[in-house]
Amino acid sequence: MSHGEPIxxxxxxxxxxxxxxxxxxxxxxxxxxxxxxxxxxxxxxxxPQRGYNNRTLYVNFxxxxxxxxxxxxxxxxIFIGGRGFGLWRLWHAVTPKTxxxxxxxxxVISPGPVAGITQYPGSGKSLVVSISPQTDIxxxxxxxxxxxxxxxxxxxxxxxxxxxxxxxxxLFIDGVKGIIRIEEAPLEPINSHVLAEVLTRxxxxxEEDRINVSVVSTGAGADHSLIGMLNFTWWDKRRGCIRLKxxxxxxxxxxxRNKKIRALVCRGPVIKADMNHVVDFETxxxxxxxxxxxxxxxxxxxxxxxxxxxxxxxxxxxxxxxxPTHNFQYGSHPDTHKxxxxxxxxxxxxxxxxxxxxxxxxxxxxxxxGLVLKTGPxxxxxxxxxxxxxxxxxxxxxxxxxxxxxYLLELNFYCDTYGMCxxxxxxxxxxxxxxxxxxxxxxxxxGGLDLTWGNAEADLEMMHQVARGExxxxxxxxxxxxxxxxxxxxxxxxxxxxxxxxxxxxxxxYSQYLSKESLAQQGGYAFTNKGPQHDExxxxxxxxxxxxxxxxxxxxxALYYFPLFRTWFGLNGFCKLxxxxxxxxxxxxxxxxxxxxxxxQNYVDLFSATTGIQITxxxxxxxxxxxxxxxxxxxxxxxxxxxxxxxxxxxxxGPVTREEYESRAERYDKQMRDDIGIDPAGKTTDxxxxxxxxxxxxxxxxxxxxxxxxxGWTSQGVPTYARIKELGIDFPEVLEVVKPFLx
Amino acid sequence: xxxxxxxxxxxMTKCNGGRNCNHECxxxxxxxxxxxxxxxxxxxxxxxxxxxGAAAVICNQCGDCVVVCSTDALKRNxxxxxxxxxxxxxxxxxxxxxxEQFAFQxxxxxxxxxxxxxxxxxxxxxxxxxxxxxxxxxxEPRFV
Numbered sequence: 001m002s003h004g005e006p007i008x009x010x011x012x013x014x015x016x017x018x019x020x021x022x023x024x025x026x027x028x029x030x031x032x033x034x035x036x037x038x039x040x041x042x043x044x045x046x047x048p049q050r051g052y053n054n055r056t057l058y059v060n061f062x063x064x065x066x067x068x069x070x071x072x073x074x075x076x077x078i079f080i081g082g083r084g085f086g087l088w089r090l091w092h093a094v095t096p097k098t099x100x101x102x103x104x105x106x107x108v109i110s111p112g113p114v115a116g117i118t119q120y121p122g123s124g125k126s127l128v129v130s131i132s133p134q135t136d137i138x139x140x141x142x143x144x145x146x147x148x149x150x151x152x153x154x155x156x157x158x159x160x161x162x163x164x165x166x167x168x169x170x171l172f173i174d175g176v177k178g179i180i181r182i183e184e185a186p187l188e189p190i191n192s193h194v195l196a197e198v199l200t201r202x203x204x205x206x207e208e209d210r211i212n213v214s215v216v217s218t219g220a221g222a223d224h225s226l227i228g229m230l231n232f233t234w235w236d237k238r239r240g241c242i243r244l245k246x247x248x249x250x251x252x253x254x255x256x257r258n259k260k261i262r263a264l265v266c267r268g269p270v271i272k273a274d275m276n277h278v279v280d281f282e283t284x285x286x287x288x289x290x291x292x293x294x295x296x297x298x299x300x301x302x303x304x305x306x307x308x309x310x311x312x313x314x315x316x317x318x319x320x321x322x323x324p325t326h327n328f329q330y331g332s333h334p335d336t337h338k339x340x341x342x343x344x345x346x347x348x349x350x351x352x353x354x355x356x357x358x359x360x361x362x363x364x365x366x367x368x369x370g371l372v373l374k375t376g377p378x379x380x381x382x383x384x385x386x387x388x389x390x391x392x393x394x395x396x397x398x399x400x401x402x403x404x405x406x407y408l409l410e411l412n413f414y415c416d417t418y419g420m421c422x423x424x425x426x427x428x429x430x431x432x433x434x435x436x437x438x439x440x441x442x443x444x445x446x447g448g449l450d451l452t453w454g455n456a457e458a459d460l461e462m463m464h465q466v467a468r469g470e471x472x473x474x475x476x477x478x479x480x481x482x483x484x485x486x487x488x489x490x491x492x493x494x495x496x497x498x499x500x501x502x503x504x505x506x507x508x509x510y511s512q513y514l515s516k517e518s519l520a521q522q523g524g525y526a527f528t529n530k531g532p533q534h535d536e537x538x539x540x541x542x543x544x545x546x547x548x549x550x551x552x553x554x555x556x557x558a559l560y561y562f563p564l565f566r567t568w569f570g571l572n573g574f575c576k577l578x579x580x581x582x583x584x585x586x587x588x589x590x591x592x593x594x595x596x597x598x599x600x601q602n603y604v605d606l607f608s609a610t611t612g613i614q615i616t617x618x619x620x621x622x623x624x625x626x627x628x629x630x631x632x633x634x635x636x637x638x639x640x641x642x643x644x645x646x647x648x649x650x651x652x653x654g655p656v657t658r659e660e661y662e663s664r665a666e667r668y669d670k671q672m673r674d675d676i677g678i679d680p681a682g683k684t685t686d687x688x689x690x691x692x693x694x695x696x697x698x699x700x701x702x703x704x705x706x707x708x709x710x711x712g713w714t715s716q717g718v719p720t721y722a723r724i725k726e727l728g729i730d731f732p733e734v735l736e737v738v739k740p741f742l743x
Numbered sequence: 744x745x746x747x748x749x750x751x752x753x754x755m756t757k758c759n760g761g762r763n764c765n766h767e768c769x770x771x772x773x774x775x776x777x778x779x780x781x782x783x784x785x786x787x788x789x790x791x792x793x794x795x796g797a798a799a800v801i802c803n804q805c806g807d808c809v810v811v812c813s814t815d816a817l818k819r820n821x822x823x824x825x826x827x828x829x830x831x832x833x834x835x836x837x838x839x840x841x842x843e844q845f846a847f848q849x850x851x852x853x854x855x856x857x858x859x860x861x862x863x864x865x866x867x868x869x870x871x872x873x874x875x876x877x878x879x880x881x882x883e884p885r886f887v
Contacts, residue, residue, distance in 0.1 A: 118833045118834055118835040119834065119835055119836055211814075237814070237815055238815065271833045272833060272834065272854060273832075273833060273834025273835075273854035273855070274834070274854060282851055285834075285836060285849060288835070288836055288840075289836050289839050289840050289849075290840075291840070292836060292837050292839065292840020292841060293840045293841075295840070296840055296841045296887070307886070350886050351810055351884060351885070351886050353811075353812070353813050355813055358813050358814065358833045358835050359813060359833070359835030359836070359837060360813070361811065361837045361840060361841070
C-alpha cells in the first residue's frame with residue numbers, strides 16, 4: 001500500500017483529505033512491460049455528424065479479427081442506437097441455441113446518437129447487451145461513466161465483442177492516434193478499483209489526459225459466478241481517483257471474463273461542447289440551461305439528488321411500507337433511520353462534482369470517501385465507495401437485515417470491485433438468509449456461514465468466497481434461480497415455499513421495491529423484457545400511493561406507455577433520472593402530469609436538434625415500440641418471452657407466510673372484506689392466506705390479459721402480425737420466430 | 744486570515760439605468776472583452792425599470808460556479824477573481840444554470856460561456872463613475 005501525491009490545493013475544498021486514500025499505482029510499469037501485443041490495427045478517428053459516425057467496431061477475440069461495420073440507414077430508422085443497435089448486432093451474432101458461454105455470444109456496447117452532448121443532464125450513458133448467463137435471453141444494462149461517449153468520439157457508434165481469447169487480454173482503442181490493439185495482459189490486478197486505476201495511468205499520456213481515458217473491467221467475482229457485472233470508469237479530477245459506474249444486471253461481467261477480457265480501455269479526444277456536430281446546437285444549449293436552472297431551483301426541495309443521490313428515498317420507501325426488508329417479507333423496519341439519507345449525506349463528500357458524464361447537474365453519483373475496510377483482501381485500506389445508491393442501501397441493507405452503514409458501504413465496495421451486481425447480491429443474500437431462517441439452509445449446508453438476518457460479516461465472507469472461488473459462495477454466485485432448483489433437488493425444503501420466496505423472474509433477481517400492494521408494479525416487474533428491473537416500469541407511487549391508475553385499463557395503459565417511454569432513454573444514451581427526479585414547478589398543473597410533459601418535450605427537442613430528424617412525442621414512443629417488440633421477439637427466439645415466463649414469484653404478489661400476513665393482518669383482513677368480499681372472521685391465517693392467494697393470482701393473470709392486449713400481443717404474449725407490421729419490424733427472420741405461435 | 748477578492752461593484756445612486764448615458768459600460772465590455780459589437784453580449788447588464796429605478800446584473804465573484812463546474816475550468820486567480828479556462832471548458836453550462844446573479848451567460852454561436860473578469864474596462868468607460876473594482880472578503884465555497 002502506498003500513499004499518494006502531496007496535498008493538492010485543488011482537492012482540499014472537498015473537505016476530505018484524499019491523500020490518505022490507498023493508491024495502487026506502484027509497479028504499474030512492470031505490469032505494462034509484461035504486455036504482449038497480439039494484434040494492432042490502425043483506423044481513422046472521426047467525430048460523429050448529427051450524432052452518428054455511421055460505423056461500428058467489431059472485435060473477435062478467437063480470431064483476433066478487428067473490423068469496421070457500416071451503420072445502415074435501416075439501423076438508424078428502426079433501431080436508433082444504444083440498446084437498439086446492440087440488440088440488432090446481437091441478433092445476427094447468435095442462434096436460438098446460443099448460450100452465454102458460447103463463443104458467438106457477444107457483448108455490445110453502444111451509447112446512442114444523442115449520447116455525449118455535454119449540455120443536458122444525464123446524457124452520457126452506454127447501453128450494454130449480451131445473452132445473459134442468468135436468463136439465457138438478451139440482457140440490457142444502462143451504465144454511466146465516460147466509455148460510451150469516448151468510444152463514439154473516437155469514431156464508433158457501437159463496439160461489438162465476440163469470440164474468446166486464449167489468455168487474458170486488454171482491448172485498447174486510441175481514438176486520438178487511430179490505433180486499436182489487443183494486448184495479452186498476464187500480470188494485471190484482478191479487481192476493478194485497482195485494475196482501473198492502474199490502467200487509467202498506464203494508457204493516459206499525461207496527468208491531464210487521464211480524464212480522456214475510460215476503462216471497462218470486472219473483478220474476481222465475475223470469474224466464479226453468473227452474476228458478474230461491468231464497471232465503467234471516469235477519472236474524478238477533484239478526488240484524484242477513478243470512479244466506477246455499473247452495467248450491473250444479468251451477468252454481463254461473467255460473459256466478459258468467459259471471453260478472457262481483462263479490460264477495455266478507450267482513450268478519446270479532448271471533449272468540447274459540440275462533439276456530436278448536431279444540427280441545432282442553440283436548442284440543445286437552451287434546453288440544457290433550462291434544466292440546469294430547474295435543478296438548481298427545485299432539487300433542494302424535491303428529491304435532493306445533488307446531496308443524497310438516489311439514496312434519498314430510503315426513508316420514503318420505509319414510510320410507505322415499500323422498503324424490502326428480510327427478503328421482501330416486510331416493507332419497513334425500526335432501524336431504517338440508520339441507513340437513511342441523512343446518514344449518506346454525511347458520509348458522501350459534498351461540494352464536489354458527481355456527474356458520471358460532463359454536464360450532469362443532477363450529480364447523483366455520490367462518493368463516500370474515507371472508508372477503511374474491515375475485511376477481505378483490502379482490509380485496512382482506505383477507499384472511496386461509489387454510492388450507496390438506493391438499490392444498494394435497500395438490497396445490501398434492509399433486505400438482508402443489515403443496518404450498519406459501515407458494513408453496508410463495505411458490501412457495496414466489494415460488490416463493485418469484485419464485479420458483482422449489488423442489486424442481484426442483495427436479493428440473493430436476502431433469499432439465502434430467509435432459507436437459513438426457515439431451516440432450508442443451516443450451518444452445515446452453508447459450510448459454516450451463520451447467515452442470520454443482519455450478519456454482515458457472514459455476508460461479506462460469502463462474498464469473499466465467491467471472489468476466491470470457494471465454499472458456499474460458489475452456490476450463492478449462481479443466483480436465486482439456480483439456488484432454488486438446487487435446494488429443491490436436494491430436498492432441503494418445501495418446493496412451493498422455495499419457489500414462492502425466491503425473488504426472481506426469467507432468472508433475474510428482483511430489484512429493491514416491495515410490489516405486494518401495487519398490482520401495476522407486479523406487472524411492471526414480471527412483464528419486463530429482461531427480467532424484474534425497475535428501469536422498465538416503476539409504477540408503485542402512481543398506483544398505490546397516488547392512486548392515479550385505479551382500473552385494469554389504467555394500469556394496462558401505464559404498462560404500455562412507461563416501458564416504451566423508458567426504453568427510449570436506452571436508445572439514445574440518456575439516463576432516466578433527470579426525467580422525473582426533478583420536475584418543473586408547474587408540473588402538477590399540466591395534463592398528464594405523471595408523464596412530466598415538459599421533460600418529454602425536452603427529449604423530443606434534443607433528439608430532433610441532434611439528428612435533424614424532427615420527431616413528435618408519438619414518434620418517440622414508436623421508436624421505442626420497434627425496439628421493445630423486437631426484444632420481446634428476440635426473447636421468444638431464445639426460448640422465453642411467453643406468458644409462462646411473465647409469471648411472478650408469489651412473494652412479489654402477496655403474503656406467503658403466516659408472519660407476513662399477521663404482521664399486516666389489519667390491512668389484509670380489510671382487503672378481504674372490501675376487495676374480495678369475504679368476511680375474515682373466524683378464519684385461520686392459513687385460510688386467509690389461501691383466499692388472498694387465489695384473489696391476487698387471478699388479478700395478476702387478468703392484468704396480464706389486459707396488458708398484452710394493449711401492447712398488441714396475443715394472450716400468449718406474442719406480438720401479433722398486425723403489430724409487427726405496424727412497427728415496420730416485419731423482417732423475414734422476425735416473422736419466422738413468431739410464426740409457430742401465430743400460425 | 745480572511746481571503747480577499749476583486750469584484751465589480753455598482754453605485755446605484757449614480758447609475759440611472761442608462762437614462763443619462765449610452766450604456767458605455769456594456770459597449771466597452773462587449774467590444775474589448777467579449778470582442779463583439781453587440782452590447783447585449785457584455786458581461787454586465789444595466790436596465791432601466793418602468794418604475795423609474797434601475798437594475799444591474801453583475802457578477803459578484805461568489806464562486807458558486809467554481810463549485811459546480813464539471814471540469815475545474817473555473818478557478819479563482821491570485822486576485823480572487825473567478826476566471827474561465829476556455830481550453831478546459833466543455834460547454835456544459837452548469838455555471839449558467841446555477842448562477843444566482845444571472846451574470847453567467849453564453850453568446851449564441853459561441854461554445855464557451857462568458858463572465859465578468861473584473862478587468863475594470865467598464866469602470867473606465869462609465870461616464871457617471873458608478874462602477875468600481877472593489878476588494879472585498881472572499882466567501883467560503885458553499886454547496887449549491
